[in-house]
């Protein structure tokens with residue numbers, strides 16, 4: 001059982017997922033909480049396919065700049081294409097625990113659904129702290145997968161699927177310790193907001209709907225479940241969806257914190 005691989009196939013999936021209604025809502029929440037302004041220098045750690053980078057460029061304008069860092073070359077290729085033509089953006093292929101950026105440079109640093117995949121979270125947080133100027137703000141967003149509430153008829157099979165899904169990342173419940181970890185990394189004014197993504201419709205625009213095929217594929221290919229059982233689980237969910245009985249909810253957490261002035 002292994003962590004999700006952010007390769008070309010997943011990039012294509014995420015490109016679709018990140019255009020859905022709930023992920024658009026998430027980006028809006030992130031933009032509001034980050035409070036970036038024209039002229040800001042923004043660092044996006046684990047920038048993925050570059051949706052945030054592209055939107056931040058609109059906010060900071062020509063006077064500002066954006067740097068995207070990601071460990072996946074496939075992700076960075078898509079991100080670079082998205083912002084083609086801008087000369088105030090840079091990308092680096094690097095690990096979140098070793099950011100190739102100078103000290104005290106950025107006004108804002110953002111890291112959305114990345115640290116839950118990073119083994120050494122304390123080092124990654126210290127790196128974001130180092131990169132921010134005094135008074136600069138960090139935003140860290142992660143999912144607590146223990147909050148998933150997913151209606152099922154075969155509850156035992158669903159419990160098994162969710163236990164396997166916990167292996168798709170390193171820290172299934174990272175938000176539970178993030179406030180303390182941010183303070184330990186040197187941040188102050190640590191705040192947290194919880195956002196629930198819930199749906200009673202099995203549609204790709206809802207987080208739960210878009211997650212279903214991803215979970216089905218993961219448990220069959222990497223999770224250790226047979227194709228047959230994975231399909232039986234997903235078919236039950238599709239049946240619930242077509243009868244109007246689908247229910248999914250998960251809570252995601254947005255932390256903001258400041259580097260002392």
Ligand SMILES: C[S@@+](CC[C@H](N)C(=O)[O-])C[C@H]1O[C@@H](n2cnc3c(N)ncnc32)[C@H](O)[C@@H]1O
Pocket residue numbers: 006018045046047048049050051052069070071072075094095096097111112113114117118119
């Ligand atoms: C779920 S995606 C989120 C992408 C983007 N932040 C967003 O929300 O649109 C996770 C991203 O983190 C990147 N990632 C995972 N581990 C990383 C690490 N150790 N250092 C840098 N990036 C990493 C992956 O390559 C992937 O692009």
